[in-house]
Amino acid sequence: MTPTTFGEIALAAPIQRALKEQNYVSPSPIQAQSIPTLLKGQDLLGIAQTGTGKTAAFSLPILNALHENPSRPKSRSARVLVLTPTRELATQISASFETYGRHINFSKTLIFGGVGKNPQIRAIRNGVDVLVACPGRLLDHMDQGDVDLSGVEFFVLDEVDRMLDMGFLRDVKRIIAALPRKRQSLFFSATLSPTIDELARSILYKPASVSIAPKTTTAEKVDQRVCFVDRENKKELLAKHLEEERNKGLTIIFS
Ligand code: AMP
Numbered sequence: 001m002t003p004t005t006f007g008e009i010a011l012a013a014p015i016q017r018a019l020k021e022q023n024y025v026s027p028s029p030i031q032a033q034s035i036p037t038l039l040k041g042q043d044l045l046g047i048a049q050t051g052t053g054k055t056a057a058f059s060l061p062i063l064n065a066l067h068e069n070p071s072r073p074k075s076r077s078a079r080v081l082v083l084t085p086t087r088e089l090a091t092q093i094s095a096s097f098e099t100y101g102r103h104i105n106f107s108k109t110l111i112f113g114g115v116g117k118n119p120q121i122r123a124i125r126n127g128v129d130v131l132v133a134c135p136g137r138l139l140d141h142m143d144q145g146d147v148d149l150s151g152v153e154f155f156v157l158d159e160v161d162r163m164l165d166m167g168f169l170r171d172v173k174r175i176i177a178a179l180p181r182k183r184q185s186l187f188f189s190a191t192l193s194p195t196i197d198e199l200a201r202s203i204l205y206k207p208a209s210v211s212i213a214p215k216t217t218t219a220e221k222v223d224q225r226v227c228f229v230d231r232e233n234k235k236e237l238l239a240k241h242l243e244e245e246r247n248k249g250l251t252i253i254f255s
Pocket of ligand 1 (some may be wrong): 023024025026028031049050052053054056
C-alpha cells in the first residue's frame with residue numbers, strides 16, 4: 001500500500017526527526033511511490049520534474065542506507081554519486097542532503113566547473129560519502145587521476161533530458177563506464193525519448209518505474225477561450241476572431 005505519512009515509511013529516527021523539523025508530514029506522490037522500493041535496494045526509473053519532490057525521493061533512502069550501513073569511503077572516491085547537469089542543481093541537491101541528513105553523520109562534497117580544481121581535489125582525497133557532481137569537471141578529475149569511482153554504491157543520474165540537451169551524453173557514458181557493476185542506480189528524467197530510454201536500459205537492473213505527470217500550467221500572458229462551433233462555421237468564426245485581433249499584433253494559428 002502507498003504510504004500517506006512519513007511515519008509509515010521505514011526511515012531511521014534521525015531522518016524522521018529532520019523531516020518533522022522541515023514540517024514534512026505527507027510524502028509527495030513520487031516519494032510515496034519510490035522511497036519504499038528504494039529502501040529495498042531496487043533500481044528506479046523516475047519520470048518526474050523538479051518541483052515534484054524528487055530530491056527527497058532519492059536522498060532520503062540513500063541517507064537511510066548511509067546511516068544503517070556506515071563504512072569508510074575509499075580514498076578519492078564516494079559511496080554515493082549524484083550526477084546533475086548544472087551547478088545550481090548540484091548546489092540545491094547538496095543542500096537537500098544537508099537538510100535531511102542533519103542528524104546523520106556523513107560527509108559530502110561538490111564538484112562542478114567554473115571554480116578552482118584544487119579545493120575539490122583536497123576535499124575528495126580521503127573519500128566522501130556523498131559526491132554531487134556535474135559531468136564535465138568530474139571527468140576532468142577522473143582523467144587526472146584525482147577521482148576514482150570504484151567505491152560508488154549508489155548512483156543517481158538526475159535531469160537526464162537536460163543533461164542530453166546540454167550535450168553531455170558522451171561524458172555521462174564515460175562516467176557510467178567507470179562505475180562498479182554492483183550498485184543501486186536511480187535515473188530521473190522529465191521526459192523519456194528513445195535515446196533516454198536506451199540509456200536507462202543500459203544502466204538500470206530490473207528497475208521499478210514511477211511516472212509523475214507534471215502539473216499542467218499555462219503561460220500567464222496567454223488568454224484562453226474555448227468556442228464550440230459546427231465544422232462549417234469554423235472558418236467564419238476564425239475570420240471574425242482575426243478581425244477582432246487585427247490591431248493587437250501578430251497571430252499564430254495552430255491547426
Ligand atoms: P524538488 O522537486 O525535490 O526540487 O522539491 C520541491 C520542493 O518541495 C522543495 O522545496 C522541497 O523542500 C519541497 N518538498 C519536498 N518534499 C516535500 C514534502 N513531502 N512535504 C513538503 N514539502 C516538500
